Amino acid sequence: METLKFENLPNAVAELQKVQSEILALLLNKAEQQQPEIETPIQLEDVVPITGLTKPTLYGYVQRNEIPYHKKGNRLYFFKTEIVDWIKTGKQKTLKELEAETDLYLSNKNKGLK
Known part of the structure; x- marks a missing residue:
């Protein structure tokens, strides 16, 4: 894992937000698929x-x-x-x-x- 410097902090936060939104989208998609059809x-x-x-x-x-x-x-x-x-x-x-x-x-x- 690379050491995070203050100058790289905005890029790191942007990357984290991107990954977090992708994970959220995957979880929501999986939750929709698991709901049984009535x-x-x-x-x-x-x-x-x-x-x-x-x-x-x-x-x-x-x-x-x-x-x-x-x-x-x-x-x-x-x-x-x-x-x-x-x-x-x-x-x-x-x-x-x-x-x-x-x-x-x-x-x-x-x-x-x-």
Whole structure:
């Protein structure tokens, strides 16, 4: 670190102010990015195009508690992220994934028999 002389003090203060404003801008930018976006609830009519299911089918899923929903009074509310996550949980395994699982199970089972 270099020794600061009185003659260089104005330049040093200007440099500090510049760096301080850059740090402040970075912190403010990061704070804005970290604030979670508030998701608005959607109605059943908006869930139909997302899922491709009919209203009666969706009502049946709600009645059997098979789909994530929220109820306030007589109104049903859904959140798009919850619906998409619900759809993703129904992923079917490929033939290769099933074969790999079977091989792993059988190899572990055979180890215990010896």
